Amino acid sequence: MAHRIAYLVSALNIQPHRILAVTFTNKAARELRERCERILGAPAGGLAVRTFHSFCAQLLRIDGALAGLQPNYSIYDDDDQERMVRRVLEEFEIDPKRFAPRAVLAAISDAKNQMIEARQYAAGPGSYFEEIVARVYRRYQELLLAANAVDFDDLLLVTHRLFESSPEVLEKYQARFKHLLIDEFQDTNALQFGLARMLAAGHHNICVVGDPNQSIYSWRHADPRNMLDFKRVYPNARTVTLDQNYRSTQTIIEAAAALISHNKGRLPNDLWTENDKGAPVVIGEAYDEEEEARLVVQEVERLVQDDQVPRSAMAAMYRVNAQSRALEVACNRHGIPYQLVGGLKFYERREIRDVLAYLRVVSNPADDVSLERVINVPARGISDRTVTALKNTAARHGLSMFEAIARRLDPEVGVAEAVNKRAMTALETFSATIQELVARSFDLAPTDLIDFVLDRTGYKRFIEQDEETREERWENILELRASAAPYDGADTHERLWDFLSNVSLVSDVDTMDGNASDALTLITLHQAKGLEYDAVFMLGLEEGLLPHSRSMEDPMQLEEERRLCYVGMTRARKRLYMLRSFKRGFRGGGLPTLPSRFLDELPRSHISGGRAQTRHDARRAEPFRDPASLRRAAATPLPASTGPRDTYTAGERVRHSVFGEGVVVSCTASHGDFELTVAFAGNGVKRLMQSYAKLEKVPRAG
DNA sequence: TTCCCCACCCATTGG
DNA sequence: GGGTGGGGAA
Numbered sequence: 001m002a003h004r005i006a007y008l009v010s011a012l013n014i015q016p017h018r019i020l021a022v023t024f025t026n027k028a029a030r031e032l033r034e035r036c037e038r039i040l041g042a043p044a045g046g047l048a049v050r051t052f053h054s055f056c057a058q059l060l061r062i063d064g065a066l067a068g069l070q071p072n073y074s075i076y077d078d079d080d081q082e083r084m085v086r087r088v089l090e091e092f093e094i095d096p097k098r099f100a101p102r103a104v105l106a107a108i109s110d111a112k113n114q115m116i117e118a119r120q121y122a123a124g125p126g127s128y129f130e131e132i133v134a135r136v137y138r139r140y141q142e143l144l145l146a147a148n149a150v151d152f153d154d155l156l157l158v159t160h161r162l163f164e165s166s167p168e169v170l171e172k173y174q175a176r177f178k179h180l181l182i183d184e185f186q187d188t189n190a191l192q193f194g195l196a197r198m199l200a201a202g203h204h205n206i207c208v209v210g211d212p213n214q215s216i217y218s219w220r221h222a223d224p225r226n227m228l229d230f231k232r233v234y235p236n237a238r239t240v241t242l243d244q245n246y247r248s249t250q251t252i253i254e255a256a257a258a259l260i261s262h263n264k265g266r267l268p269n270d271l272w273t274e275n276d277k278g279a280p281v282v283i284g285e286a287y288d289e290e291e292e293a294r295l296v297v298q299e300v301e302r303l304v305q306d307d308q309v310p311r312s313a314m315a316a317m318y319r320v321n322a323q324s325r326a327l328e329v330a331c332n333r334h335g336i337p338y339q340l341v342g343g344l345k346f347y348e349r350r351e352i353r354d355v356l357a358y359l360r361v362v363s364n365p366a367d368d369v370s371l372e373r374v375i376n377v378p379a380r381g382i383s384d385r386t387v388t389a390l391k392n393t394a395a396r397h398g399l400s401m402f403e404a405i406a407r408r409l410d411p412e413v414g415v416a417e418a419v420n421k422r423a424m425t426a427l428e429t430f431s432a433t434i435q436e437l438v439a440r441s442f443d444l445a446p447t448d449l450i451d452f453v454l455d456r457t458g459y460k461r462f463i464e465q466d467e468e469t470r471e472e473r474w475e476n477i478l479e480l481r482a483s484a485a486p487y488d489g490a491d492t493h494e495r496l497w498d499f500l501s502n503v504s505l506v507s508d509v510d511t512m513d514g515n516a517s518d519a520l521t522l523i524t525l526h527q528a529k530g531l532e533y534d535a536v537f538m539l540g541l542e543e544g545l546l547p548h549s550r551s552m553e554d555p556m557q558l559e560e561e562r563r564l565c566y567v568g569m570t571r572a573r574k575r576l577y578m579l580r581s582f583k584r585g586f587r588g589g590g591l592p593t594l595p596s597r598f599l600d601e602l603p604r605s606h607i608s609g610g611r612a613q614t615r616h617d618a619r620r621a622e623p624f625r626d627p628a629s630l631r632r633a634a635a636t637p638l639p640a641s642t643g644p645r646d647t648y649t650a651g652e653r654v655r656h657s658v659f660g661e662g663v664v665v666s667c668t669a670s671h672g673d674f675e676l677t678v679a680f681a682g683n684g685v686k687r688l689m690q691s692y693a694k695l696e697k698v699p700r701a702g
Numbered sequence: 703t704t705c706c707c708c709a710c711c712c713a714t715t716g717g
Numbered sequence: 718g719g720g721t722g723g724g725g726a727a
Contacts, residue, residue, distance in 0.1 A: 025717080053717055078716090152717060220716065320714055322718090342716080383703055422703090507717055526715045548714055564715080585718095 001181050001209055002035035005047070008179055009040060017046025020177040020199070022192075024184040026051060026510040028530055032183070048177070052192045053152065056159040057501050059173070060150070061494075066166045067158045072364045072497055074149040075504035079353070080369045081105055081151050087369075088139045091395070099132050107133040108140065112153040113189055113221040115160065117141075146400060148366045156191040163198045174202050184530065185210030185230070187222040197233065204234060209242075213260050216526060216564045218556075245271045245570075247532055249278025252576050255606045256569040262601050263559045280608040281569075283599060284579040287663075287679035289323070292581040293330035296537045299577065300336065300520055303535055309574075311337065313534035315521035317568050319546045323539055324522045326585075337519040341527050342508035351463060351473040352480055356503060358453045362437045363496050365402040368394075372401065378462035381426035389418040390427075405431045433457060445488035446499050450481045525568045536572035538565075541580040541596035565598045578602075582679075583665075648676060648690070653698040659686060661698060 001021060008014040023029045029049040036044050048055070061071050076084065085101040085108075107130070111121050118141050122134040144150060150158055163170040180200045182188065185208035188196075200206040208230060215224040231237055245253050253271050260266070286292035296316050303309040316327050324340055331338040346352060354377055357370035365371070372391075376382045394404035397413055405427050408415035416424060433456055441449055454460040454477070463473050487499040509527050521533070525546075540546055547561035569576055584593050648654065648667045655661050662680035667690075676688045676695070688695070 051717070155717090216715080217717095219714080322713085345716095379704065381703070385703090505717065510717095524715065545714095550714060 001183055001207075002032055002039055004181065004207060005032075005036045005044070006039040009036075009044065009047075014179060015046065016044040017048070018176065018178040019047055019181070020055070020179070021047070021049045021181040022052055022055065022183065022196070023049060024051065024187060024530060025507050026054065026505070027507070027512060028183065029054075051505070052188070052195065053155050054501075054505050056155040056195075057505060059159055060155065060162075061497065061501070063162065063166075063169045063172075064158070066169060067162045068145055069150065069158070070148050070364070071494075072148065074147065074360050074364050074367045074370065075155065075501055076144070076149050076151045076369065077347075077504060078105075079348070080149075083369050083372070084140055084143055084147075085136060087391070088136050088143065091139065092135060094132060094136075099129070099136075104133055104136050108137050109153050110221070111137065112157050113191055115157065115191065115194070143368070146366065146398075147368045148364050149369070153191075156189075156195065160191055160194055160198075163195070170198055173199055178203055178205060180206045182206070182208045183210075184214075186212050186215040186224045186227055187217040187529075188226050189221040190223050190226070191221075193223075193226045193229070204236075206234070213263075213266065213563055214529060214567050214570075216529065216560060216567055218560055243271050245273040246275070247573055248273065248570060249275050249574055251278045251280055251606050252569060252572050252574075255281050255576070255602050256566050258603045258606070259562065259569065259598055259601045260566045263562055264555075265559065279575055281602060281606055282575075282577045283602075283607050283609045284577055285609075286579060286581040287665075288581050288583040289326035289585055290330070291679075291681070292539055292579050293326040294334075295579060296327065296539070296577070297330045297334050297336055299537070300535075301334070303575070309534050311518045311520050313573075314537070315523055315528065315531070315533040315535075315571065316537045316539060317523055317525050317528050317571070318539045319525055319548055319564070320540075321524060323545075327522050327539075331520065331522075337517065338522055339512065339517065339519045341512055341521065341523040345508060346476070346479070346511070347503060347506070349473075349476055351476055354459065355450065355453065355477060355480060356500070358437070358457060358459070359449070359496065359500060361402070361434060362441045362449070362453070363500055365434070365438065366400040368401050374457070375401075375430065378458050380430060380458070382423060382430065386419045386423040386427075390415065393418045402434070406435075441496060442493055446484035446496055447481050447488055449496065450477075450484060525564050528571050529567050532571050532573055534573045535575040535577070536568065537577045537579065538568045539579050540584070541565075541578050541599050542584060543594040543596055545584065545593075546596050546598065562598060562601075565596075648695070648697075654678060654695045655698050656680065656686075656688075656693060656695055662686075 005016075005019055005021060008019060009016055021029075021032060023032055029051060033044060033047060033049045036047065050058075057075065060067065060069055060073065064071065064073060074080075082101050082105060085105055086096060089096050089099065089101065089104075111117075111133075116124075118134070118138040121130075121137055124130075126134065144154070177199060180196060182196060187210075196206060196208075208227075210227055212224050212227050215222060218224070231239070248256075250273055253273050253275075257271055284292075284295050286295055300311060300314055303314065304311055318324065318327075321342060328338065328340065330336075347356070354374055357373040360367050360370040361374065368391075372387060375387060390401055390404055393413060393415055394401045397404070399407070399413065404413060404415055407413045408424065408427055408431070415427070419427070437449075437453060437456060440452055444452060463477070464470050466473075483503070484499050487495040487502075489495075490498070507527075509523075509531075512521070523531075525538070538546075544552070546565060547558055551557035551561045569578075578599065580593065580595050580599070582593060584591055648664045650664055650666055652664045653661065654664055656678070659678075659680040662678040665677040665679055667676050676690055676693065678686055678688060678695075680686060
């Protein structure tokens with residue numbers, strides 16, 4: 001894409017601002033721009049490189065009025081959406097336990113992505129659940145509109161509708177963008193392709209890049225059929241097969257190809273490379289997550305020392321965020337710098353959301369969800385009761401909560417009758433505070449406004465009250481404040497809007513530190529799409545994790561899990577490690593695991609280590625090759641009556657004079673003695689006879 | 703009205 | 718393990 005853009009600009013004299021390139025993340029957008037500029041040897045002024053969401057957000061900022069949006073509109077994320085749905089359920093007196101807000105929301109999101117609006121949804125025949133969804137959907141949209149807010153789906157949907165209903169808006173953008181390029185096309189959804197088609201309608205200068213084998217976002221409505229449809233929609237399109245791989249070793253490419261060949265519904269796409277054969281893919285097996293993480297850390301350090309691979313060129317990848325924990329612990333223990341991508345997301349932290357909610361209320365007082373979030377944070381005498389009464393009163397008069405508060409003395413609205421006297425005083429103070437913030441928001445730069453908010457709302461004092469958390473929370477707030485600094489320069493009210501919408505649209509990969517720091521990257525397989533590393537460690541290659549248990553029933557979803565595995569493997573330039581552990585933590589305890597079927601799908605000739613041979617000889621690890629016996633062993637402690645007094649149960653910690661500390665995996669009666677399977681920290685799994693082993697029990701720490 | 707504690711429920715992936 | 722909602726005390 002970078003070369004095509006550079007070619008358009010330098011060879012065909014297309015002005016950069018006539019080109020719109022769409023990427024999957026803001027980070028990819030940044031990188032693409034940089035690459036273009038490097039090739040061109042000049043700044044590509046005006047070149048638009050955006051994600052679909054940020055493109056739409058900006059468009060709606062400018063032209064949203066035709067769709068009923070004020071330019072200061074709020075963007076609602078998952079949490080905000082759920083609060084909104086809960087409010088609707090409350091209004092309709094629907095039990096949120098019976099109709100889970102998340103499920104209702106998922107149904108609404110599905111509908112939106114099929115471009116089914118609330119009214120049409122209601123018209124379709126449906127189950128009882130769908131009837132509920134239809135009612136909620138409709139009211140949800142009403143409330144969003146009243147709050148001058150959109151959700152993520154709406155960013156696309158409203159823009160799409162705007163293009164349909166207001167040809168002059170579409171024409172404006174068609175007239176500006178003469179060339180359209182889209183990256184990661186296999187993960188676009190129907191709405192996005194729809195937008196692209198409309199934008200390219202006049203000139204058909206549209207170029208998309210995608211790999212169907214890397215389609216991993218169908219759960220977010222990505223539709224890999226877009227790849228096939230593209231050729232149908234544009235019969236004259238030229239397909240260029242990019243099957244030479246410049247990134248990975250032959251071994252990695254072939255192993256990944258072997259894996260993905262197990263997918264049925266697949267276009268042939270045979271990668272090849274001129275790169276070296278390279279090292280075999282290393283299959284590693286660990287006793288538990290702790291050991292698995294330690295294997296990674298040790299190998300990372302070995303590669304740093306022996307092969308001079310910088311830590312920043314290595315990444316540990318996993319299926320679910322919870323897996324990062326063991327890695328973090330191991331890194332901390334061994335003093336390895338790491339950077340965690342995603343996880344407990346910065347913008348989901350309470351203090352961050354609270355401060356942002358204040359800013360949103362200031363920027364868009366109609367934003368009821370944000371207002372409700374902060375109306376009594378810190379506690380200022382406005383109880384849930386009062387809030388409910390206020391909400392109902394506001395709803396009756398078609399007012400926002402903020403308006404209702406502002407008009408609390410108006411007998412026609414009747415707030416005074418609905419809430420008690422003390423609450424009226426509290427509302428008055430709150431109202432005055434917000435009014436003051438709104439007034440100052442016009443002349444204060446975003447960082448100064450944040451300071452002002454922290455001071456005037458008492459939020460700073462509120463944070464400082466909690467001795468345990470105040471340091472961390474305050475640091476987070478300072479980080480948020482720092483992220484607002486780049487917006488201080490601009491000199492209109494828009495800088496606050498820009499800051500807030502940017503905050504809503506950043507992803508975790510966007511904030512990743514590139515190669516600057518010497519840190520190991522910890523990242524989910526999904527987020528790793530589009531990235532590459534010299535060495536990649538994939539963890540948790542176990543049935544139920546990769547493939548994930550939620551995706552194992554449905555063949556389509558299983559294929560997506562395989563693609564996810566493929567994405568992970570193909571992130572590696574030189575070295576690839578695929579690890580599993582025999583035991584996986586789950587709800588506190590640990591459960592035995594089965595190796596991922598994906599490991600079986602790798603060609604034996606391309607792997608080293610592997611089944612039970614990585615760190616211990618095969619014979620010793622033998623019991624693990626029969627998962628059923630393992631499960632039995634781990635789950636059934638020996639009946640106490642049959643053995644000597646001092647026997648062992650699975651999970652107990654023991655110390656051995658040579659092997660050190662370990663955990664008992666199983667203990668079974670055998671030839672009048674007891675056969676113990678013990679996993680030793682650092683020394684692997686051993687089978688021991690109790691009468692010879694001289695074990696001592698170690699009291700559980702904590 | 704606020705705060706604290708405990709019981710209970712839930713659990714992929716993310717712009 | 719974590720978040721939350723309900724109940725009760727201050």
